[in-house]
Amino acid sequence: MVIVMAPEATQGDIEAVVELVRSAGGEAFVSRGVHRTIIGLVGDIDQFGALNLRSRKGVGDVMRVSVPYKLVSREHHRQRSEIWVGGVPIGPATVTVIAGPCTVETPEQTLAAAQMARRAGAAMLRGGAFKPRTSPYAFQGLGEVGLKILSEVRDEVGLPVVTEVVDPASVDLVCAHADMLQVGTRNMQNFALLQAVGSAGKPVLLKRGMNSTIEEWLMAAEYIAQRGNLDIVLCERGIRTFETATRNTLDISAVPVAQRLSHLPVIVDPSHSGGRRDLVLPLTRAAIAVGADGVIVDVHPDPAKALCDGDQALAEEDLTELGAITATMPQLLGRALTPAPQPAAAASR
Numbered sequence: 001m002v003i004v005m006a007p008e009a010t011q012g013d014i015e016a017v018v019e020l021v022r023s024a025g026g027e028a029f030v031s032r033g034v035h036r037t038i039i040g041l042v043g044d045i046d047q048f049g050a051l052n053l054r055s056r057k058g059v060g061d062v063m064r065v066s067v068p069y070k071l072v073s074r075e076h077h078r079q080r081s082e083i084w085v086g087g088v089p090i091g092p093a094t095v096t097v098i099a100g101p102c103t104v105e106t107p108e109q110t111l112a113a114a115q116m117a118r119r120a121g122a123a124m125l126r127g128g129a130f131k132p133r134t135s136p137y138a139f140q141g142l143g144e145v146g147l148k149i150l151s152e153v154r155d156e157v158g159l160p161v162v163t164e165v166v167d168p169a170s171v172d173l174v175c176a177h178a179d180m181l182q183v184g185t186r187n188m189q190n191f192a193l194l195q196a197v198g199s200a201g202k203p204v205l206l207k208r209g210m211n212s213t214i215e216e217w218l219m220a221a222e223y224i225a226q227r228g229n230l231d232i233v234l235c236e237r238g239i240r241t242f243e244t245a246t247r248n249t250l251d252i253s254a255v256p257v258a259q260r261l262s263h264l265p266v267i268v269d270p271s272h273s274g275g276r277r278d279l280v281l282p283l284t285r286a287a288i289a290v291g292a293d294g295v296i297v298d299v300h301p302d303p304a305k306a307l308c309d310g311d312q313a314l315a316e317e318d319l320t321e322l323g324a325i326t327a328t329m330p331q332l333l334g335r336a337l338t339p340a341p342q343p344a345a346a347a348s349r
Ligand code: PEP
Pocket: 102, 128, 132, 183, 184, 185, 186, 207, 237, 269, 272
């Protein structure tokens, strides 16, 4: 941490700040410039936070030089991490495709979507049973019934399942059926939920809050890590901007930025970011080209009849093209497409 004293700060102000820092167990190194004095602080940054340094007499500015998240940072963990979900890796050597319906509607629809996911080259299945909907009048998901459908379909098609958990009370229930827990954009700063999934012992897919900075996203990951769970995959899913042509604005630069700041894998959701079927394939290409460790894509056997997010779901006719992208682009970037596990492997998890 660095304190920049105001030009009018007196010698007494400087000494008072130094004394304050030392009384909190830190060390203070004073460098006098022509116009300003700078004080470098070494010690426990959280202790310094309680000193309210910015409001002290003569202090111009206070700046952090280290990141506020520790466990998910690359500062002390140079190697990028690989996370395993039901025998499927997500990490720097591969591109992992996760696909499935936005929401579980019926056993038939979920099975058909899972088979589409396999045909698209997916190694994991997505699908929501608990849906955090903006409107209380919109379909809220099938809940536990949906989870059972998902685990039956997982056993049939052999793809590990990621599904959303919306509150701490349902974490155990979702854990009983899922291979990975999704925390959605609307819950990225639900700290009780982050702590609960941190204690749950399952990998977590943490979507970026639509109004959150990258630092806030990494702090949310830190909540999960702090409970002992480092099996976290970050997902950039678009943020709110002034632009209305797309549902959200895919912040493509967040992928390399987050990968530079954190050792956790980063994937992209081209479906919820663009919100339009015609954008899913171009945004998938962009995600792989920028270095994403995977993509998560909505597919539906009959998008026109989908109960949720039909406008962005890929239909059967889009799958050949998605398969062509995922089969060819990763190699161009020195990565391998993560293969789908053998059905028996997933069933005997
Ligand atoms: C979803 O993946 O189904 C979903 C609701 O995503 P998000 O939280 O990114 O809106």
